[in-house]
Amino acid sequence: MSVSREDVLRIAQLAELDVAEEGLPELAEQMSRILDYVAQLSGVPASDNLKPYVPGPDAIRFRSDEVAPTPLAFGPAVFAPAFKEGFFVVPKLGQFE
């Protein structure tokens, strides 16, 4: 299976990533090769009942409902790229609501 230029652009849109026009053919080719490589998994028979494996605890732990925030060494005003009157500021959504 092959990943087309249009596929790459569509996926890049979903991932909110700019991809340079010049880089598109190579990227499409690399992605195709990688996806072809991983697609060999589809050849392995595995019944639909086979449960996925995820390591870690079997059940979620319940945290008690107390107001106990993790202290921050300093607030957002220090690390935010744009901060005004207590708010993070971003360019307007343009065509969005």
Added chain:
Amino acid sequence: MSDAKAVADRLVKAKRLNALLTPPKDLRKSLLAQAAAARPTGVLYGMPIAVKDNICTLEFTTSCGSRILEGYQSPFEATAISKLKAAGALIAGKTNCDEFAMGSSTEHSAYGRVVHPLDKSRVPGGSSGGSAALVAAGAVPAALGSDTGGSVRQPASFCGVVGIKPTYGRVSRYGLVAFGSSLDQIGVFGRSVHDAARVLSVISGRDSRDSTCEDRDPLRLPTVPESLQGFVIGLPREYFPPELDPAVRRACDRAIRMMKELGAAVREVSLPHTAYAVPTYYVIAPAEASSNLARYDGVRYGPRFDGSADIRALYRATRGQGFGAEVRRRILIGTYVLSAGYYDAYYRKAQQMRALIAQDFRNAFDRGVDLLFTPTVPSPAFKAGEKLNDPISMYMSDIFTVTANLAGLPAISLPIGRVKGLPIGGQLIGQAFLEDEMIEAAYALERVVPATDEA
């Protein structure tokens, strides 16, 4: 107790490796302050430990080897770091790594590649190449890295040091910048098994802030055993394929012989789904990464790349320019395999394959095997630039390491010989939460194996 100035000097002397991201001035200042404040009763009192730059620290910035977090100062520190400090250790700067831990050579850092301590034309391995190089160069006795598909063990093997990846859930991931959430663990480099294990013991244990961290006491260190009497070591045939580099095979054979001489029983086993491990990993890891890296959008922290037109432009410029090529590629792959129409064929299939891989290990251990022994990597350190144009070739160097991450098992790499002067490591894979047995065997092997001899 190390003199803070001496520690700083040693680290600065290793400059040529490009392994340390922290500017010398900041490093010196911080080490002096830390040394003054360190708890003298801590078990790691005065021990300088370098930290991979994808682990959050208050003392130094956390850039994850990326432009998108250039200059980012975290307002909180990782649980592992808090535990080290409580034990009196010194945080000896942040080390260079592949961007967001994605890579096997530390050539994908936005801050330049790291140089192999023994051969400057070669890579130290990755993604925790900076940490491995500094320990190998003797600049620090121990360092933290992270291991998602082999990123501690493979550089340990390339650089000739010890590298441990704990059982998934043994060490808190709180403060480790996430790459592949179900695969990541903080790991430890050391000059010796003992150094690495001591540090691992301190950083291990329960943490209510990480829901995937098991509610267990910290790891208790075993004593160095007299022999390997009673140990059953399994050799999975799929990790010793016919095409394995003969020098690597010789080194492994020597190590196996020595384990037998120490009294271990050795037997061949099979892990039949091994061939699918790398493709499985390269579906799951990018998928999780594509989601974990969505937060890097220029809104709340990090630099903004121009995109003043509107918010989407800001996202696309920041992420398009802030991420390097390998990270962008993996995000795109990950987004693809999760997208509508492809989820079942790729992601769901890979998670099922993971179950089969984990089952392979359980079967082997159920049949009376205590530990598995394998080569860590198919070859010694390759030349810089050699694999950059061929991502799949780069991925294949993880072939012996990804299985432990997929199955959530502990694994350790220790040096077992040299190939044309370059270090090669042997790997022990243990049972879940039985790091002590694995470390015990590693102690025994370390004592006898001629790690610096040609294989």
Added chain:
Amino acid sequence: MSQTGQHWETIIGLETHVQLRTKSKMFCGCSTAFGAPPNTQVCPVCLGLPGALPAANGAAIGLAVRGALAFGCTVHPRSIFARKNYFYPDLPKGYQISQFDQPLATQGTLSFVSPERGAVTATIVRLHLEEDAGKSIHDRFPKATAVDLNRSGVPLIEIVSGPDLRSPAEARAYLQTLKQLLEYIGISDCDMEKGSLRVDANVSVRRVGETVLNTRTEVKNINAFSFVEKALTVERDRQIALVESGGSVTQQTMLYDSKENTVRPQRSKEESHDYRYFPEPDLPPLILTPEFVAEQQSELPELPGQKRERFMAQYALSREHATVLTASRAVADYFENVVRAPAEPQAAANWVMTEALADAKDHQEQLRVAPGALAQIIALVKGGTLSNQAAKRVFGEVAAKGGDPRTVAESLGLVQVADTNVLSGWVTDVLGAHPTEVARYKNGEVKLMPFFLGQVMRASKGKADPKLAQRVLEEKLSA
């Protein structure tokens, strides 16, 4: 029926998001208190900082289970959190932790009274847990959006109904009943003004008789209760007009504009709603033990429907009256406290439904007269000490200033006169003052009784006990 005479059916389904009443957020220990200065109730987790991880709030899980039980849902002992991936400035991680194909609960019902169809039972298709996003404010800075993440991470349940509602008014009734139920069980404030209750609607139309469901649109930005019916009406009419003029409904999101009372499409460059759901790797499965579920069940109070039925049976109330008295837990509990004081249930019902509720309406829903005091007022009327009118005045006084009803009545000079001697005196005076009317009455014009009674009441300045006064009048007039 539309202008062309076609009979149209409207199909509406509602997705309701309800903030749970917990002290801390869903996945971190930050406070959920409303109204704090922006970005002051935040931490690495709800800011989406590198390295942060979620830790689930057990109380939120408990409240969600209670909600599910109140709807009669099947509560699943094992459910999975999932990531819903999309980019938006108030979504710090670039994904929302929610639930997807293995939610907390499914298949419940909500019965309510439709203005058009009477009793209706809507399906609750699913109820699941998720975290809230922060707030984006578009009009504070020019050409920019301000983001406040205080709300990011607050626990929510999402309640999805089936396409079971058949009119905007019906949707309103469903929502009203849902709000009442959740308030009853105390899991949320359900305040649309404060944003603790939000609703999005799915709307489609079809000709009466069709069985297929047509393309539906999603209607968002309905920010107040009073807008629900309006917004849905506007969208329904838009769809009908569109189809009648030969067009077809496209699947899109419509935003309601309350100022203009219109809907317009949410314009976006791409309608990519590919959320790429996958199980949340930072959280193990949510396992609910039978003990935990049983504990939530035992914490549930009597539900509104049950209470209404009991009131009808226990207090011999009509369905209508029982419905009014069980509209809120506060009113229901108040009514029962009055009855227990003791007071006769029918009288208590009347007084609560009229005087108490009217007074509460003007005083921030406070029931200002203590149940014991209201019971006393009722007793004073029953015993003839106060006329109904006088009692209402006493009620008003006690509501405003407190005090013992009898004392208040006396100090206002409202205590009714039931002394027959005094009454006789007034009656004699009145009859003496109106001989013509007396003669007419004795001649057969019994309709003049109210006139005489009115005169006695005037003479007594309202203090005469009307029933007794009438008896005395009748006696004297028949003499």
